Amino acid sequence: MKSFGLLKTAGLNAPSYVSRSCVECGCTKGRRIREVFALPTTKDSILDGFWDQHYRSFSEDEPSPFCKDVLGEALGASDVLVELGCGNGRDGAWIAQRCSHYIGLDNSASAIEASERRFRRLALPPSTFQLAVSDFSAFDFSMAPKGNLIVYSRFSLHSDTEQAEDALLRRLAEVVDRPLTVFIEVRTIYDELFGSGQQVGRNAFVTDHYRRFVDPSELRAKLERNFRIDFFKVSRGFAPYQQEDPQVLRVQFGNRVPQ
Secondary structure, three states, X not given: OOOOOOOOOOOOOOOOOOOHHHHHOOOOHHHHHHHHHOOOOOOOOOOOOHHHHHHHHOOOOOOOHHHHHHHHHHOOOOOEEEEEOOOOOHHHHHHHOOOOEEEEEEOOHHHHHHHXXXXXXXXXXXXXXXXXXXXXXXXXXXXXXXXXXXXXXXXXXXXXXXXXXXXXXXXXXXXXXXXXXXXXEEEEOOOOOOOXXXXXXXXXXXXXXXXXOEOHHHHHHHHHHHOEEEEEEEEOOOOOEOOEOOOEEEEEEEOOOOO
8 A cells, every 4th residue: 555654644554645744733623713713722612522522422324315326326346535524434334345445534533433443344455445534625636546536525515614625626626637526515505504603704603513604606616617517406305314404515526537
């Protein structure tokens, strides 16, 4: 397996895909959000630790509807897939059994530990997957093994700032040496939760955790600059959970390298 020489790995000796300078400055998501929006920096800030606590008790095992809906036919056995915000591995475990190489990234150490336990139970060859505590907006996609590249993000884009979103799109636009397909499911400004909690930025609010609600028209304009848009739709019925059925955006886009 390729050695990346980077830091802040967890569990499986996997690379974090973030630069040494990023790790050494302590650039966690919670701290970055506080700096951008001038929020308090107390040790027990709800922006630190929410997801660690969440994934210590979150026990959902079945892959999400988004995972099966968009990857059921799109994912090939020779594909390489990077998941941005892999959580407890509920989708990642399903994915890793159906592609040549899986990389799961999450900012929460508890999430990566939960994914690691799940992957060990599957007894997959260690050379076929990597799990890392990492800021996915700093991921260097050129580090992923060669092959058709799929990037998958379910309910993770709205957990970070618009600056992080823009950084991610810049890195995706740099993928020009192979076919790239990106699948995203994200909360939007049409969500009933929009406006709940303390406003900490444009379309961004904190309740027990941070959410930034995406404006679909703005995201589409960004994508049209560098990518081919294959599917773009806001709807209910995409991500029902318990009593909630928000209006979320599903989008599929790719680079213009011949598929």
